[in-house]
Amino acid sequence: MIATLQCTVIDCPDPTALATFYRGILGWELDAEDPSWVTLTAPNGTRIAFQEVPFHRPPRWPDPEHPQQFHLDFDVPTRADVERAHEEVVALGASFLHDSGGQRSGFRVFADPAGHPFCLCYGQTLGPAGAQ
Known part of the structure; x- marks a missing residue:
């Protein structure tokens, strides 16, 4: 190390x-x-x-001309929990960008108030490939 x-x-x-x-x-x-x-x-x-x-220039996911540079993945236990979490992060100032649509596992992509993408993930152990 x-x-x-x-x-x-x-x-x-x-x-x-x-x-x-x-x-x-x-x-x-x-x-x-x-x-x-x-x-x-x-x-x-x-x-x-x-x-x-x-002079921060925010990313514009998924636009490759303005790449995301990084993103954070947050786990929620189930799809039902992601529904609640969706409302809560939007109330905090997030913008909804994409839903993978999975029933047992998946992710939702949001932009934080500065434009950085982040995901609420459910039913999986690794981050979503779609938001990479």
């Missing part, structure tokens, strides 16, 4: 706003002491950081 992962960093125009959005999904602890570098920390120590980029 060469190193361990410190955190995942997401570029965005407003770190506090985007971290607050993801806090609404994950419930992790928010540290916004420095508004240009805001972090969320899970109980197990996993961290996501949000870095201010004033």
Whole structure:
């Protein structure tokens, strides 16, 4: 092993706003002491950081001219749970982009308020190939 992962960093125009959005999904602890570098920390120590980029150009999934660069996958247990989660992430500010349509397993793609795609996945153990 060469190193361990410190955190995942997401570029965005407003770190506090985007971290607050993801806090609404994950419930992790928010540290916004420095508004240009805001972090969320899970109980197990996993961290996501949000870095201010004033001229951020958001991806436009699935447009290859504006690639997604990365995406986050969030697990929900069942398709019924994804219905509830869908409404909750939209209420937090997400935009719905795509539904894979699976009955027992699948995913829904959303854009966060800064335009980054993320997926709500259900009934599977790996991320959806369609959102890669």
